Structure formats: structure tokens, C-alpha cells
Amino acid sequence: MFKKILIANRGEIAMRIIIACRELGIKTVAVYSEADENSLHVRFADEDVCIGPPRSSESYLNVPGVISAAEITGADAIHPGYGFLSESAYLAEVCEACHIRFIGPDPKVIRLMGDKSRARRAMKKAGLPMLPGTDGPVESEEDALKFSNAIGFPVIVKAVAGGGGRGMRVVRSAQELGHAIRTAQREAEAAFGVPDVYIEKYLDSPRHIEVQVLGDHHGAVVHLGERECSIQRRHQKLMEESPSPALTEKQRRKLGNMVVDAAKAVQYSNAGTFEFLMDEHGKFYFMETNTRLQVEHPVTELVTGIDIVKEQIRIAAGERLSVRQGEVTFNGHAIECRVNAEDPDTFVPSPGHISVFSMGGGPGIRVDTAAHSDCTISPYYDSMIAKIISYGRDRHEAIVRMRRALEMSVVEGVKTTIPMHLKILNDPDFLAGRMSTRFMERFTPPSEKKGSLAEAV
Amino acid sequence: MFKKILIANRGEIAMRIIIACRELGIKTVAVYSEADENSLHVRFADEDVCIGPPRSSESYLNVPGVISAAEITGADAIHPGYGFLSESAYLAEVCEACHIRFIGPDPKVIRLMGDKSRARRAMKKAGLPMLPGTDGPVESEEDALKFSNAIGFPVIVKAVAGGGGRGMRVVRSAQELGHAIRTAQREAEAAFGVPDVYIEKYLDSPRHIEVQVLGDHHGAVVHLGERECSIQRRHQKLMEESPSPALTEKQRRKLGNMVVDAAKAVQYSNAGTFEFLMDEHGKFYFMETNTRLQVEHPVTELVTGIDIVKEQIRIAAGERLSVRQGEVTFNGHAIECRVNAEDPDTFVPSPGHISVFSMGGGPGIRVDTAAHSDCTISPYYDSMIAKIISYGRDRHEAIVRMRRALEMSVVEGVKTTIPMHLKILNDPDFLAGRMSTRFMERFTPPSEKKGSLAEAV
Amino acid sequence: MDFDEINKILDIVREHELSEFELEREGFKIRIRKGSPAHVSGAVAAPVAPGPHYQGHPPTHASAQMATAPEPQSAASIAAAAAAAEEVDLAIVKSPIVGTFFRSSEPGAAAFVDVGDTVKKGQVLCIIEAMKLMNEIDSELDGEIVKVYVENGQPVQYGERLFAIKARGDV
């Protein structure tokens, strides 16, 4: 086992990793930017190294800084957390070269999954269901119509060179298709210089369902069930839960096994998440793989009893998975609310000094945070200040516990998204488990709704 | 279901009950003494009523005050928590007369169990094992010797009218018996005016094992497994856990079933705890029944997933138990540390103003508290300021989580017992599960050891 | 500028955690100091730590909190002092128990006492019903009733004000 782990991150996830290391009896090294000198992760790590100025690009994203910090402190492994360098194949490669263990998948796997088109091909080959789409650009309107009829409307016309919502058209019937293709081509040409467009199945109100996997270096892979993360705003997850209220036991097993097979096909190791869209008929479509720890990992920890961060560390140290698939059990229900220092209506960040910080506790409540009374939320980084995770015997209990925990939380000095979470927790559709990635549109100020099509894609 | 519950308590347990009520959608009424005007339970209850001056006898123990507060606020039930009026058959009777539901067992059961000798007779009849003892006073030294040889040494000679350790002698061999009886009789005569003594089996280093039960008003009783509470100081529990590291699955089932039968024999309803001593051979001896919620109920909640306080409320409202015995499952391991505002070495209370209060959180940690930064711990009441409860897949994980949670807790302004808990958590015997009610003697200052015999009885 | 406006200013002072606030306009000047002590010219004033309040107090209790806060030199306490001065010669009868306040022995009957009445020590002032028992509350001194704080039939808590009595000596 490792003797000393460097944590290449900040905030609550750095604290989460320090906690895991303490439980395993491993020393920790915090790295920090000048803006984080007084942060909890610096205080609670055994050693700390300032690696740069406040800007992430010069500190938390600074690979030589991180590696040098590991070298001067004699750390034998680096945990990258999420965000920042967590999906940097480069960091993983440099670690390899420097004989420092990178706590994450092999750099080749990170690289493969990071290239969306290669990843899709590999996952399709490994048997994951894909959203039907033309393999290349549309050759003629006739072909496009034939294809669209085959996969069924609505479809979406997308610029091959696209991005940012331009060159995109949702088409709901055969009549609209020709016009949509021509418009999209003109837009694509204007925006990217290339008129090529392709066609893909369009899901109106999909759910976001993802599957957590763990793989060791001995060929074993298990899945830890799914998380439903449909409550999003501009692709930012706001609230996650496990299990999904939409899945049956059979679907869970089937999806899980499919993902385990796909992970094995690419020799996946360490923790990872396979993200899917689910349509109203319960069909899944692979989106992408996140080759790292996710923000929302605690909901899975609560329903399985498995400490994912400790498993990551053990796996990286060469140990075998602590459970076989048959030993993974799912009990109860867990929900996570990301408490952000933001205006709950406009989502405008609200950095500043927190004078009072007290999160609700008691039965079934877990709080992951690096905030405290008399701390400062700096404007340089992510606005998430805490994760409140509730656990109950069933979804109802998890919801009522979350509700009262939020009601009993007190944050003064900055605005938080707690009022928004309470709105969601009182929404009849949410209570009934009726969710999709468009759920948050009902709470979005009208001025923002424009362009939401592009966002929803 | 009740519409409004009055909570006849303060501190963390009042908060715990408010939390349960919020989860059930029931309104709450806090009662408070003048010393607790700014307490969290007053702030978070829907209504509050001041019922008297700081002294408990005139406020939290004031039955007319509590009942009147329920009447003027229209509360339809009273939850007494633990301590204070929680085992007051009188309050339960007055409630009955006033058509307010008392959330606890029937007053007749409270009265029966509150009378130690009646309770022992009833429980013996119901089949619980008792510590062997002479039924009445020792008639002659010969009889005493015969009896002692039959039950085996050591035995303890106790004054019938006794108390406070006077008139008590532990006897380890037949030779010492006669002298011990005569000395004890002289002491008893001097202290109580009655020389009568009786003889009971003496357990040198027993474990304190207790069984949690729940019974509804439809005749169903289930047990929720045991708690080991051997870590005590002067009969004050300091740290509790579930399951006990000393019990086998078979013992657990046997003991549990025995207790369920005994509870049914006295038509026990609501929550209760049957306390036992366990000798080194794994034999149990009934001590007493606590007819109320216990401080340490959270460890049971964590391993069973059952919310005991919500069950109490549902039972009192006439609902059936939410689980049958076969549905009660035990997963993982939970430990509770009672954080007291006391000097960790001398146990002298340390009331005062808390300037900083931050309990460690993260995976597997539950905090039940009514304290917060900038609050005052008043000298009028119990010194417990928080309960930290850790949960892990196994005892080792629960221990390492508790350890780092305590290490990451910060309390400034008052002394706490956290350093004492850390000592216990690093003790090789504790880690190996080797505990007895004498465990804490190793941490007790020498000046206190005198008289510990009497205490240990 | 009336008390509402002053209260608004005090709310602002609290909300923004100001230590000092001064506003002057034609014919009007207000100055507030709070929390920390004022150091005035030449004076050696002992510093007083701000009161230990929990900042997360829900709004419903905010005013109560403020009123009970130990802020020896704040504007709030000066106002309180003024109020106390007004009542300095008054005896306040507080409820010794929790219950329901009744001004007369039975519905429809005349009130035991009314504002302006002269009462003697031991005279019944009201009844507080608790647990179906009618508890008579007696006057502890001779004097004149100058205020009745609670309306007939209302619940009262322990320590709640019932009557103000101007002692005989001052009548």
C-alpha cells in the first residue's frame, strides 16, 4: 500500500480524499494555489505545497508543479479528484515516467475515452447501444429522409464540425426535413466553413442515467448500480440519486452487465462512469465515459456501502477488488444536492466571505464539504461549497430527510442554491420520479429559455 | 397520525425528535426553561412555550407545565425523549387523563419496570436469566457458604437496605466469606440501621449488552439486535456500538428472541431496551429495562436502517410496526461517541461559551447535536453536547472513520471528551473487541480508583 | 423619522453588522453604535466583546433574540433602558405557570380588576387555568393597575407579563 498520496485538487473532494487516506493510514500531501492558503485541505493534510498563483491554469492544472510537489515530498501516488487534471492522460503518463502511481485508469484508456468519436466506436464495438445516426455526412435529402424514417422522428440535424448549438435543427416530421438540412448546412458553412451535416435520433426528454464501475488490475470489473442525474441545468448536474426511480431490477442488471462487458473490453481499471440517455421507452443510448471519480459518487457509496475512494486507492496499489459482483448489494435510496454559492434564481455565482456555515445533520445525512464558518469562497474556482447527501430506506424517506436537512442548514454571507433544491424537492413531478434533462426548464427564468434547445442536445 | 407533537425535552434529543416530526410532516412544540431561550430546539420547532426557570425540577421536570403547554398549543401527543420525564409513569397517566398521547409504553408497564424488584420478578417469570442470589437475607454463615459454593465464587455480599457502595464486600474464596459477612453486617447496621445482607453472584469484568425492542399496540414485538455499552465510567456510558464484537449470530438470535418473549409477556409497547450483563462464558444476566428511547439508539438505526424515533411516533399513533422480525436485517457496524463538555482526564464539567463548533463529516459519519458555533453550554443540564456516530462495512471501518471524524472536529471555548475517545479508539484491547465495564479504569486518574469496586457493582 | 424608521435602520445595522451608523439631515440626526464599545475622547472604556449570538437564527425569533441580547452599550439597549425607565416605578406581575389567562371568575362575570382599579396585596388579579385547575393569581402589593398585557382567554407562558401595577407609595 502507498505510504503517502498527493492530492492534486482542492475543496470538498480534496477533503474527501484526505479522509479516505486517513482511514487507510496513508499520509497526505495537499497542493494549493495562493488563493487557497487557508483552505481546509491544506490544514488537514500532513504536508502541503504551494504550487502556483490563484489561476487554475498556473496551479491546479500545472502538471510540472504537481509532479514536482510529489517529488519533493516523496509521495508515491497522486489522486487527481474530479475536474482539473483528473482526465489528463498527460498527467497519467508523466506519473508513469516518474514512477509515481496515478490513481485512475491507464493513460491509454483515458486517451481513448477522451476522444469522443473513438470512444463511441470502441463502445459500439463492445456492445453498448448508440443513438442511431448517419455514420458520415448526409449525401442527399433522399438518403436523409430514408434514414430518418427508418429511425423515426424526431431527428436532429447537426453540423459535423459543429459545436455551441450552431448548425443544429430538430426535425419532427418528414415535411420539415429538407428545409432543416438546407438551413443547417448554410449555418454550418457560415459558422465553420464546412457545410457537412449528419443526422441523429433526437430524444425529446431523455433521462440521464449513469453506471458506476470499478475495475482492478487483475481483470475484475464490477458495477455499483446506476445514478439518475436528470436534474441538470446547462449540462451541470444539480441533484443526483441512486437508484433511479425509472429502472426495474431487471433493467439495472442488464444495463450493469452490459457496462461491465464494455469496461472489460477496453481493460478498464479503477473507477469510472458510463453515461447514458434513456428514452421514454426505457431504451438506453451510450453518451460517454468519465474516466475519474464523479462529484455524485456518494449516493452510490450510501446504497452499496462501498467506499469508492478507498477502493480507488486500493486498486491503484495493486489490490484486488474487495467485492465480487454477487456481493454488491443495493439497500435504500440516496440523494445528493450540490449546494453552490450562487443566486438560486439566476445562478449567478456568489463568492465572498461565509460568516455562518452550519449544515443540517442527524439521521441519514452526510455532508461533504470544505467550507466552514468564517471561510472565504474565492471567485477563482467552482462555486460548489458543499454536498448534502441524504439516505433513507426508500426514496420518500431520502426526500423528506433531504428537505429538512436543507431547511435546517444555515449559510450567511453568500447566496446558495438551497432554495432551488427545496423547490425541486417539493415539485410533484420530482416526487413522482417523473424527470428528464429538461426538468429544470420550469424553474429557469424566461430570458434563459431561448437557446435551450441547443443546450438540451 | 398526530398533527402536533410537544417535545418535553431539550438539547440534541429534542432536535432528534423535531427532525423525526418534520420527516413525518407533523408540527412541533418546543418547551424550554429560561436558560434555553436561544437553544436550537426552540428555534427549529414550529411553536415554543417557556415552562419555567432554569432548574429542571421547575421546568423540564414540571409535569403541570408540560401538560399545560400541550393544552394551550393544542398538541395531541408528547414525546419525552430520554432523561427528565421519559420514565415518568405519572406523566404518562396524566397524559391519558388529558387525552394527550404519551409516546412511550403504557404507564402500567413503566411503573412495573421502574420498580426494580417487581421488574426482576416479572422478567424472571418471563424467562430472562437472572444473576443468582439469595432470595432474602443471609440466615447463617453455613447457609451462605453452601449457597456461595453452589453458585461459585466470586460472590458479593450486599446490604439489603444498601446503596452507595456501603455494606458491600466482594468475596473470592470460601475462607473469606464469614469475615466478609460479619464486616458487611456491621457496616450495614451502622449505615442503614439494618444489618441484613444478601449474597449475589459477582461478575468481575462483565460486558454491558442491551437489546433494543419495538412493540406496537397490536401485539407485535421485534428486536433490533444488541448494543455493546461496556465503555462506561461510573455507570455513565461513553461509547456504544452495534453489533457487539462478543456475540455470535446464534447468540444474537437467541438473546433477541428471549427478549421479544419477555416483552410480549408484559405487553410491552413502543421502544424499550433490555439491559444485560454478559460474563466471560457468554452467559447473560438481566439487569433492567429502560422504558424509553436511549441516547445510543442511533447505532441501532445505522445497522438496521430503521428510524426508531419515527417508529415510536407511528406506534403511538396506533400504526402497526413497519417491519416483521424476519425483515429486520443487520448490515455493517456502528459506533457512537458521546462528546461531553468535560475535562477529558478528570471528567469535570466544562460549561461555557462555544466559539467554534465544527464536527467532522464525510462518509459514514452522522452527527446528532444541538450545539453550534456561538452557543452556550449551560451548567444546569447534562454535559453532552454532541453524538458522533460512525458507520462502516465492518468494525474496523467504523473505528477508523470515528477516529478521523474526531480528529477533524473542532470545539473551542469548552473542553470536550474527544481526546478521551481517541485514547479509547487507539487502545489495543478496544481494537480487539476485548471490553468490560471495567475498561475505563485504565484511563481513570489514580485518585479515583479508590471505591471503584463499589462503582463497578 | 418615527420608530418604524428607526427600527428599519436598526435592522440595517444588524444585517450589515455595522459598528457605527450616523445620519444627519435638516433638523434631524441619528447616530448608532453597536457591538463593540464606543471610545470617546479621553475615556478609558473597557472593551466589551460582542454578544454571543447564533447568526443563523430563523427570522421569526429575530426580534426576540435582539431584545434579549446582552449588548450593554448598543443603541438597542439604550432604547431598552428608556423603556425600563418608564416602568421603573411599576411592578410587573408575571405568570408563574403556563396556562390560559382569564380576567374573571366565569364567562360573563365582571373582570377581577381593570386599568385604574386600586388593588390590595393578596387581592385576586386573574385566573390561570392549567390542567383544568383554576389558579388564582394574587397581587403582591397595594397599588393601581396601570396596564393589562394579556387578553382574556389567551394562553400565557411561564414568565409572561400579565399586569403592571403602580405601587401605592407612588399613587
Added chain:
Amino acid sequence: MDFDEINKILDIVREHELSEFELEREGFKIRIRKGSPAHVSGAVAAPVAPGPHYQGHPPTHASAQMATAPEPQSAASIAAAAAAAEEVDLAIVKSPIVGTFFRSSEPGAAAFVDVGDTVKKGQVLCIIEAMKLMNEIDSELDGEIVKVYVENGQPVQYGERLFAIKARGDV
């Protein structure tokens, strides 16, 4: 001046973290102080409440925390000011990267610079090894080395002091 305007001013005070704000115009004057108490003329300087620091800081970091705390009137900041004064004419060369500090090009070789040496802008002062790369750290000015803060072979953090140089003009 109404409450909206006062609130706007208070927003400004908060946003800019002002401790004092005073505005006077015809027939109107407003003055606001925040946080620390007011010290007015003739006052015996009073002890100032410590700044809003997290009290649970482990001792190892206590000094660092204190030095960086925004305490305009505290003893700590006065000490810092004194330290700054002492070095007011010195240029401090700080480490731009994390790594290991070497005073010479190879073991046994002479140090690039030593106390008392005169250096020119662009002259190599030391090497910081990071990821097996030897990064030469050059002087940014002409002057005299007056202090070497780090010993040979020691690790350095970002921003750690390496040398103090007295600029040429002051030599």
C-alpha cells in the same frame, strides 16, 4: 436620501469591504463604520477583536494563517509592516516553480552566487530542479546579494523566497 439609497451605499461598503464611509452634502450627512470599533481622538488605543479566522486551524499553520489575515489594525499586521519596512529597499527573488533548490551547477562546484556578490540582470542565481529538468533562475536586476533564504538541496514551494538583492541604485 431614503432607504433604497442607504442600502445602495451599504452594498458599496460591503462590496469594497470598507471599514468606514462618510458622505456629506447640503443638509445631509451619512457616516458608516463597520467591523472594528471606532477609535476617536484622544482615545486610549483599545484592544481589537481578532479577525474572523477559523479557530480550528491546526497549530502548524497558525502563523501562516495569521500573517495573511486581513487585520488592518492588529498587532500581527503591525509586525508585518515592520518587517516590510526592513526590506523596503530589497528585491526578493521568489521561486517561480516547485522543485529542489541548488546553488551550484553540480555537486562540488562553486555556488553561482553568495552573499556579498554583485550580480547583473540576467545572471544565473541558482537552479531549481523540477521533473528532472534544471531550471536556471536569473536575476531580474543588477545589485548585491544580501541574503540566501534556502539551503542547497532543499525543496522549495511556489512563491518561496530564495534571495534578497539590494538594487544597484542603493549600493
